[in-house]
Every structure is written in C-alpha cells, then in structure tokens.
Amino acid sequence: MASFFDLKARKAALANGAATKETEKKDGENTRVQPWVEKYRPKTLSDVTAQDHTITVLQRTLQASNLPHMLFYGPPGTGKTSTILALAKELYGPELMKSRVLELNASDERGISIVREKVKDFARMQLTNVSSAAYKARYPCPPFKIIILDEADSMTQDAQSALRRTMETYSKITRFCLICNYVTRIIDPLASRCSKFRFKSLDQGNAKKRLEEIAEKEKVGLDEGAVEGLINCAEGDLRKAITYLQSAARLVGAVQQPGGGDDGEDGMDVDKKTVSVKIVQDIAGVIPDETIQRLVKAMRPTTLGGNYTPIAKEVEDMVADGWSAGQVVTQLYQAVVYDETIEDAQKNKILLVFSEIDKRLVDGADEHLSILDLALRISGILGGR
Amino acid sequence: MALIVDKHRPRSLDALTYHDELSDRLRSLAQSGDFPHLLFYGPSGAGKKTRIVATLKELYGPGVEKIKIDARVFQTSSNRKLEFNIVASVYHLEITPSDVGNYDRVVVQDLLKEVAQTQQVDQSARQRFKVVVINEADHLTRDAQAALRRTMEKYSPNLRLILVGESTAGIIAPIRSRCLLVRVARPTVGEVEGVLRGSCEREGWEVREGLVGRVARESGRNLRRALLMLEGVYAQNEKVTDDTPIPPPDWEGLIEQIAQEIMAEHTSARILQVRSKLYDLLTHCIPPTTILKTLTFKLMPLIDDDLKPEVIKWSAFYEHRIKTGTKVIFHLEAFVAKFMRILEMYLMSMDM
Ligand SMILES: Nc1ncnc2c1ncn2[C@@H]1O[C@H](COP(=O)(O)OP(=O)(O)OP(=O)(O)O)[C@@H](O)[C@H]1O
Ligand SMILES: [Mg+2]
Numbered sequence: 181m182a183s184f185f186d187l188k189a190r191k192a193a194l195a196n197g198a199a200t201k202e203t204e205k206k207d208g209e210n211t212r213v214q215p216w217v218e219k220y221r222p223k224t225l226s227d228v229t230a231q232d233h234t235i236t237v238l239q240r241t242l243q244a245s246n247l248p249h250m251l252f253y254g255p256p257g258t259g260k261t262s263t264i265l266a267l268a269k270e271l272y273g274p275e276l277m278k279s280r281v282l283e284l285n286a287s288d289e290r291g292i293s294i295v296r297e298k299v300k301d302f303a304r305m306q307l308t309n310v311s312s313a314a315y316k317a318r319y320p321c322p323p324f325k326i327i328i329l330d331e332a333d334s335m336t337q338d339a340q341s342a343l344r345r346t347m348e349t350y351s352k353i354t355r356f357c358l359i360c361n362y363v364t365r366i367i368d369p370l371a372s373r374c375s376k377f378r379f380k381s382l383d384q385g386n387a388k389k390r391l392e393e394i395a396e397k398e399k400v401g402l403d404e405g406a407v408e409g410l411i412n413c414a415e416g417d418l419r420k421a422i423t424y425l426q427s428a429a430r431l432v433g434a435v436q437q438p439g440g441g442d443d444g445e446d447g448m449d450v451d452k453k454t455v456s457v458k459i460v461q462d463i464a465g466v467i468p469d470e471t472i473q474r475l476v477k478a479m480r481p482t483t484l485g486g487n488y489t490p491i492a493k494e495v496e497d498m499v500a501d502g503w504s505a506g507q508v509v510t511q512l513y514q515a516v517v518y519d520e521t522i523e524d525a526q527k528n529k530i531l532l533v534f535s536e537i538d539k540r541l542v543d544g545a546d547e548h549l550s551i552l553d554l555a556l557r558i559s560g561i562l563g564g565r
Numbered sequence: 566m567a568l569i570v571d572k573h574r575p576r577s578l579d580a581l582t583y584h585d586e587l588s589d590r591l592r593s594l595a596q597s598g599d600f601p602h603l604l605f606y607g608p609s610g611a612g613k614k615t616r617i618v619a620t621l622k623e624l625y626g627p628g629v630e631k632i633k634i635d636a637r638v639f640q641t642s643s644n645r646k647l648e649f650n651i652v653a654s655v656y657h658l659e660i661t662p663s664d665v666g667n668y669d670r671v672v673v674q675d676l677l678k679e680v681a682q683t684q685q686v687d688q689s690a691r692q693r694f695k696v697v698v699i700n701e702a703d704h705l706t707r708d709a710q711a712a713l714r715r716t717m718e719k720y721s722p723n724l725r726l727i728l729v730g731e732s733t734a735g736i737i738a739p740i741r742s743r744c745l746l747v748r749v750a751r752p753t754v755g756e757v758e759g760v761l762r763g764s765c766e767r768e769g770w771e772v773r774e775g776l777v778g779r780v781a782r783e784s785g786r787n788l789r790r791a792l793l794m795l796e797g798v799y800a801q802n803e804k805v806t807d808d809t810p811i812p813p814p815d816w817e818g819l820i821e822q823i824a825q826e827i828m829a830e831h832t833s834a835r836i837l838q839v840r841s842k843l844y845d846l847l848t849h850c851i852p853p854t855t856i857l858k859t860l861t862f863k864l865m866p867l868i869d870d871d872l873k874p875e876v877i878k879w880s881a882f883y884e885h886r887i888k889t890g891t892k893v894i895f896h897l898e899a900f901v902a903k904f905m906r907i908l909e910m911y912l913m914s915m916d917m
Binding site: 213214215216217218219255256257261283285286287288289291330331333334361417419420423424426427430431433463464465486488489492496499500501502503504505506540541542543544545546547548549550552553556557559560 | 607738874
C-alpha cells in the first residue's frame, strides 16, 4: 500500500501528470524537456506573478479553508489556469488532487447532459481522505471538492443554465471555479453566484522580474531593453513572452543539453551572443519600421499624378512577405496617429477608416484588398479628397 | 509523371534555397528538444509545407518520409459517422480538420487526445513527443480551436502541434498565445529565378534567362505557380526561347475576357453575358475571392488613375460581402454593375 501511494505521489508531482511509469524510468532525463511555458508554470500560489490582489485573497481563503464559488477572467496567458491548479494543489496535496478536483475544459464534451452527468457523478462520490496526520498538517484538505470549468466561454448558454441547478444542489460539498477570457460570455445567473477575480494583462514591472528569472535559470544573455521588447511585443501575455524568449535563446545558440532540469545546474552552450531587441521583434512578427515608413511615404500626397501605383506596389510586397494584416493595421495606426504633420481633422476621418477595416478583417475579408483599400483611402484623405 | 513542383521539392532544411535565417531558426528549435508548438503562416506558394516537412525530418530523421494514409471514422454526438483521412508516419500525423466542416471539433478533440495518450511506438525515436500538423488551421471553427487550448498545455510532454494557415486572422488569441508564430514570406523575384534555373538544369532544359525572369515576375513571387508555369512552357513548346509566351491558366484567360467586355460596353445586356461567365468560373471551383481580385487587378491597368481608389474601395466592399453573405453571385454581379456605373459617370464628366 505504501509503495502504491508513493508511486502515485511521484506521478502527480511530475509536471502535468501525463508521464507514465515506463517513461519515467526509461527516459527520466527527457521528461523535463518541455516548452518553457510548461516548465515554468507557477507551481504554488506565490509563484504567480503580477496578480497580487487575487493571490492575496486566495491565500487568505486557503488559511480559512473555505472557498466561495469563483469566476476567473482575463486575457490569455495571465495565469488563470495556473492559479487554480496551484490553489488546488496547495489545498489537497498530490494524493487527493485526483479524487477531489475535476477539471473540464473546452476539449471535453460539454453538452448539457454530459456536464450534468459528469458533475453529478463526481459530486456524489464520497469524500476521500488520508489518514496521515503529517499530510493533513501540510495540506488543509477542506471537506469539499472543486470543479474547474476552464475555458468556460465556449460553453453554450444552455449548458451554462443547466449548471445553475447543479451548483445549488451540491453546494455543500463542491465549489465551482469558472475560467474564461470574456466575462460577458458567462450568463448572469452563473456569474452572480461567484466571487469574481480579474486577471490583468501583465505590466512591465512584474513580467520583467519573471522573465529575468527564467533567463537566468536558462543562462540566456539579454541585451539592454530586450526584456522590455519581449513584454511590448507580447502585449501583456506572459505565455507569449516566455515562448518568444525561448525561441530567441535558441536562435542565439543556447542549446539545452540532455538531462537539463530546472535546478539551473545543467550546462548550456553559453555562446557569447545575447538576445537583442531586434531578434525579439523579428520573432514576434513585428514589421520593420522602414517597411511601414515606405508605405506611409507612398501614401503622402504628391504633385505628380496619383498615388495608386506606388501604394499598390508596397501593399503587394507586404502581402507577399506574409505580414499579418492585423499587424499591418496596428503598426500603420501607430504611425499615422502619432504623426504630427497630419491635421486633427484628417486624423478623425482616418480613424473611421481603421474602424471599418478592422471589422472587415475580423469577418474574414481578403487581407490584400482590405489593406490596399485602407492605404488608398488614407492617402485620399491626406490629399484632401 | 510527377510534376517538378513535387519532384524537386527540397527534403531537408539544408536543401531549402531561401530564407536561410528562418531555416537556421527552425534547425536550432528542432535540435533543442524543447520544441514549442508552432503556427506557420504566410501566403500560398511561399513554401510553408516544404519547410514543415524539412523541420520534421530534422526532428526525427528520414523515418518521417515513410507515410501512409489512414481512413478513419469518427462519430458525432448525434451519431453521424464522419470519414476522415489522416496522413501519418510513425512519428507524426497530418490532418485537415476543415474537411469535415463544422464537425472539425469532434475530430480535433478525439484524435489529439488519442495521440497524446499513446506513447511513441518507436522506442528509439529521437523525440518523446509526436507532432500533429494541422492544415488550414485558419479555417478551424472557434469550437475546434477552443478544444485545442488545454490539450496543447496538458499533453505537451507527448504532443506538439504545427498549425498551418495563410493568415493568423482566423486564429483565436488564446491559440496564438500558445504557439510560436513562424512567418513564411514568398521568395523574392531573384530567389524564384534561382529555383527556376535549378529546376531547368535538373530537367536538362536549356535555361532561357528572359523566360525565367518573366515567369518569376508574372508568378507574383508564388513559387508553386512559377514552377507550374515553367513546366507548362517547356511541355507545350518544342523550342523554347526568351520570348516564348507563357500561357495563363484557362480561368485567368476567361477573367481577362470579362475585364475587356465590361470595359467595352456598360449595359444590362452585358451584365447578363458576364453573368454566365461568372457562373462558369464558380462551377469550376474558382474561389469567389480569387475571381473578384483577379478581375479587379486586370481592370486596373485599363482605367484612369483617378478612378482606381474608388474601384478598389468597392471591390473590397463586395469581397467583404462575399465573406459575410450567402449568395456569391449577387456580390460579384454587384461589383460589375458598380464598376460600369463608376466608369460611365467618369466618362460623362469628361464629356462636359
Ligand atoms: N501570472 C503569472 N505568473 C507566472 N507565470 C505566468 C503567469 N501568467 C502566465 N504565466 C506563464 O504562462 C503560462 C500560461 O499561463 P496560464 O495557463 O495560467 O494562462 P491562462 O490565463 O489560463 O490563459 P488562457 O486564457 O489562454 O487559458 C504559464 O505556464 C506560465 O509559464
Ligand atoms: Mg487557461
């Protein structure tokens, strides 16, 4: 029996718990080789960066060993899933995680009847317990189970309403945690039953600390401003920033050796090269300034003839170079709005065009025609037409 | 006989002839072992697929080239049976979920979990994870994309995804957040020329610089198109010179005709004539956006500069309607009518 628990504990301790017994033995060294976002997923609540308010409140509930129903919302890569998993782990410890926590996400079938059934079955199971006093001292193991509905914005309204009853019926022995990007996609009756926690886009200060930590552990050299570059390009999404960092590290020649772990002792080919802002922008798909400026120049009024040919040429090149239209629109917007040579009245007109084109792109309109139309119309406005 | 587009396809990262920096980047990612999920995007004919296959080879060795096609049947919750083809080697799978339209979620959900939960069969495989290549990822429904989210995180020890699409616009933010984005630009005209010369040499065709240059320019930097054009010229002519004409594809010839016709006469009788040609194109599965764009860009050289922004404006307008509406032909015709009107007004104002 003891060895059974032992094995289970070991398994659960492995990140993501997906590794099996055989592989654990056979290529134990390899199990740790995973994308950095997973390698550096916060393991405890205090590892979670930049969500101070939420974490403080949750830590308090941890001490009180009671929990309301919860609703986490916020943009991608801000720590929602990590936080609930860390919280559950701290509440129950590795042994009880399986029997006390049910995670349902968008990759599970979540029609009305299935949700009802799965939740019911899970909720009705008897509460498991451990006898070891040491374990209980370490983990609060409160007398309820947690049901995590991750990525809940993809649940239909009907499935959500079906949950209302279920939530009430089993409220003595279960707590729900709903997670979503857009809080408006959660129906009111559900949302109002939960304490809401907003996860903010990561700001410079906090995200910076985390990235620098990772860079240090992975022995990646960073140029001045590179971290700021990462954060800007990732638009407050820490997951994105970490992925960019990993890719940049590989590019400058930091190659992980087998057997590498997160203890930081593993060897890395520490090449002399460091990660620069330019490399980061390149990886993030930021369009070089020159390219945008060429387009802007082509759009400016000329005395000789029309602007069509030069604009069409620039746009054609940009499309062939594969720059995503969203990126073009964002950067062109920056270039135009902050251009002091353009009069306010013209800017106002230009903004309307941006609004229209953005909507079209979201609807799936052709990127080439949309960008060309945008550029020609701005050009027309600049030319006083 | 295989076409040269396929026959001469480079099979390893070293053999790729352009975007060397990108090849280096992919090599270093493949060699590092902690390979992230990737999202390849860029226009058609840029060489995305070739680059992915080369990356897979870098990851696993030549074994990935031994592929077979599996037909699988999936069951929807309403008990409908879906047939679905999977291209697979021992190390990777390639799927096009948009083949099953709105049922793509079922396929993605079931298949990926299954892959994630099975170990690499080949015990000596270089990577512990399997790769699943998802084509036309930008056409996946939102539900299917949502279904990928946790799967990409939870199963990352056993599974990596390579998503491929022309643009990132159709891909939801949480998925973009989980991938490293890899932009593949079309090769430059000079690079296209280089590839064309290489293919001529391998086929024992005499290199005609004039022709190579023209093909490269007319292809719009689309390498697949350029190679098909080149092969077409050599296949149809005994003797190839610098000025041998490059035959356009049939459908393009037809659109050229439409352009001429609507320039010449602006009447409803003419719209009627054009309609049958448009139908013809549609029944031959030319995508409506391609029809509208090709027509627009064939009209451009025929009209006055002053009119061009206006025509582009309406072309973009009706293309958007094609995407959001249901009756494609309405919007194509509306564009034709609008164009005639614009031209007519312009000509009248010139007369005054
Ligand atoms: N606040 C944070 N502190 C530390 N790491 C974070 C934080 N937010 C995100 N990360 C990093 O990003 C990865 C993804 O975070 P997580 O899965 O929690 O995001 P999420 O908010 O659930 O996003 P999504 O809405 O896309 O599901 C983590 O594995 C971790 O590496
Ligand atoms: Mg999440």
